[in-house]
Amino acid sequence: MSRQISFDLNGNETSLEIEDHWTLLYLLREKLGLTGTKEGCGSGECGACTVIVDGAAINTCLYLAVEVEGKTVLTIEGLASPNGDLHPMQKSFIENGGIQCGYCSPGMILSATALLEENAAPDDDEIKHAIAGNICRCTGYVQIIDAIKRTSQPETEKVKVVAWQSDTGNK
Amino acid sequence: MKPFTYLIPKTLDEAISLFESHEGRSAYIAGGTDVLIKIKERKLLPDYLISLKHILGPDRPLLNADTKELYISAFITHRTLERSTLIQRTYPILHDAVKNIGSVQIRNTATIGGNLVNAVPSADGAIPLIALDASVNIYGTKGMRSIDLIHFFLGPGQSVLEKGEILTEIVVPPLLPRTGGAYIKFGRRKAMELPLLGVGMLLSLDEDLATCVKARIGLGVAAPTPIRAFSAERFLKGREVNEQTLTEAGQIAADEARVRDSIRGVAWYRRELVGVLVKRMGFTCLQRAGLKHGDSEDV
Numbered sequence: 297m298s299r300q301i302s303f304d305l306n307g308n309e310t311s312l313e314i315e316d317h318w319t320l321l322y323l324l325r326e327k328l329g330l331t332g333t334k335e336g337c338g339s340g341e342c343g344a345c346t347v348i349v350d351g352a353a354i355n356t357c358l359y360l361a362v363e364v365e366g367k368t369v370l371t372i373e374g375l376a377s378p379n380g381d382l383h384p385m386q387k388s389f390i391e392n393g394g395i396q397c398g399y400c401s402p403g404m405i406l407s408a409t410a411l412l413e414e415n416a417a418p419d420d421d422e423i424k425h426a427i428a429g430n431i432c433r434c435t436g437y438v439q440i441i442d443a444i445k446r447t448s449q450p451e452t453e454k455v456k457v458v459a460w461q462s463d464t465g466n467k
Numbered sequence: 468m469k470p471f472t473y474l475i476p477k478t479l480d481e482a483i484s485l486f487e488s489h490e491g492r493s494a495y496i497a498g499g500t501d502v503l504i505k506i507k508e509r510k511l512l513p514d515y516l517i518s519l520k521h522i523l524g525p526d527r528p529l530l531n532a533d534t535k536e537l538y539i540s541a542f543i544t545h546r547t548l549e550r551s552t553l554i555q556r557t558y559p560i561l562h563d564a565v566k567n568i569g570s571v572q573i574r575n576t577a578t579i580g581g582n583l584v585n586a587v588p589s590a591d592g593a594i595p596l597i598a599l600d601a602s603v604n605i606y607g608t609k610g611m612r613s614i615d616l617i618h619f620f621l622g623p624g625q626s627v628l629e630k631g632e633i634l635t636e637i638v639v640p641p642l643l644p645r646t647g648g649a650y651i652k653f654g655r656r657k658a659m660e661l662p663l664l665g666v667g668m669l670l671s672l673d674e675d676l677a678t679c680v681k682a683r684i685g686l687g688v689a690a691p692t693p694i695r696a697f698s699a700e701r702f703l704k705g706r707e708v709n710e711q712t713l714t715e716a717g718q719i720a721a722d723e724a725r726v727r728d729s730i731r732g733v734a735w736y737r738r739e740l741v742g743v744l745v746k747r748m749g750f751t752c753l754q755r756a757g758l759k760h761g762d763s764e765d766v
């Protein structure tokens with residue numbers, strides 16, 4: 297069945313006709329051309345399709361488009377400010393090597409952003425818990441965790457460097 | 468995905484009558500983390516999907532101040548339970564379980580009711596609730612009925628739910644004083660994996676904080692349905708909880724488990740694991756029973 301839905305997409309009130317069986321992933325990529333949201337597994341395992349709906353990170357591959365009626369959707373395209381300035385989380389991913397091929401990055405960055413909305417200063421374990429549903433095949437996660445930590449606690453850079461040295465020292 | 472019509476009832480009666488009027492062509496959906504995968508894989512091909520997410524009801528777990536019973540609406544998400552301070556403080560056994568179901572993204576949509584209705588032997592939500600002696604309320608055309616959760620499961624993917632019936636609520640009876648509980652999902656990693664074994668344990672202690680007055684041991688992936696290790700529970704009751712009795716209880720539980728070989732692990736390993744984890748959870752229970760509220764540290 298088709299129906300009309302209205303929702304806030306990256307700050308813009310959006311109204312359009314959809315089919316009941318469309319996933320939010322399909323709507324975003326195939327109908328709205330917002331291809332920043334990626335499809336990996338299509339079954340909730342990889343997190344490449346993550347967006348933020350009403351403040352909560354969700355997998356768009358397992359989320360029906362009809363369910364965003366009246367809600368607020370933030371995709372990676374809406375994270376930077378309208379003048380093009382990147383969001384601090386995006387900048388930190390670039391500066392700290394949290395991006396290699398980039399396929400996981402939109403989902404990873406949105407999961408991390410949702411985490412900081414809830415918990416402004418997460419520790420390593422909290423960060424790992426929050427991004428456990430986002431698989432990265434390239435970075436090995438260390439740089440990603442680093443990038444998230446530095447967005448939340450930019451002033452603790454020195455502490456991190458010391459921790460690295462003692463890590464290698466023990467090996 | 469094959470096209471379907473999505474229906475959004477606001478009441479239980481409306482949901483049931485929609486189910487009946489499209490009998491044989493409809494399915495319920497809550498968070499959809501199982502249903503949508505089945506539809507994608509063409510294992511389920513409904514013409515109508517009836518959403519249970521918009522049925523009005525409590526959006527968080529509630530403790531009845533008089534009876535001390537805990538009420539959990541079936542339609543709330545694992546994430547809501549994970550973030551509830553009531554669950555964190557008073558029911559750490561449930562918190563241990565829900566915080567490691569899937570990922571944040573899965574927990575933000577998947578519901579506790581869907582987890583039970585799925586009735587897989589590994590259901591992480593089910594094992595702690597069984598240890599907590601929970602019952603479930605079920606609503607259908609014949610009205611509301613209640614059944615102990617331990618009797619809800621019939622086999623892999625099968626429950627006592629009749630066609631069109633809806634699981635509406637989970638009720639946890641009051642905890643005895645000095646009760647500690649803990650759950651562990653054992654696998655290669657914590658997140659995003661079905662467990663090799665799940666062990667949920669609840670111990671209530673006497674005033675000496677050593678003698679067991681009540682024990683509950685729930686096991687996941689140890690049989691075709693979630694089960695309780697009744698003999699091990701009986702063994703612990705009345706005994707002092709210590710290294711020796713927990714080791715013995717673990718062995719008894721291992722003998723009770725009907726573990727099988729599977730792709731994730733072989734039977735003998737699982738059986739050994741039952742013993743080890745029952746003991747480990749027993750110690751965590753002991754520690755938590757001595758604390759005022761229980762706590763939420765990692766297990």
Ligand SMILES: Cc1cc2nc3c(=O)[nH]c(=O)nc-3n(C[C@H](O)[C@H](O)[C@H](O)COP(=O)(O)OP(=O)(O)OC[C@H]3O[C@@H](n4cnc5c(N)ncnc54)[C@H](O)[C@@H]3O)c2cc1C
Nearest residue numbers: 340495497498499500501502568569578580581582591634
């Ligand atoms: C990537 C991934 C990881 C996962 N990890 C875990 C895990 O670690 N541990 C775990 O236990 N599970 C896990 N699951 C399984 C699943 O997410 C959970 O079982 C979840 O709780 C199901 O809830 P849901 O609301 O999404 O169910 P849905 O898919 O909406 O429904 C599941 C079934 O129950 C029926 N149903 C739902 N609610 C009701 C109700 N109230 N009354 C009657 N029928 C109902 C539906 O018709 C359907 O048959 C995972 C799934 C995915 C995709």
Ligand code: FES
Nearest residue numbers: 336337338343357
């Ligand atoms: S594509 Fe959605 S989780 Fe992998």
Ligand code: FES
Nearest residue numbers: 396397432433434
């Ligand atoms: S950067 Fe390539 S998958 Fe993460």
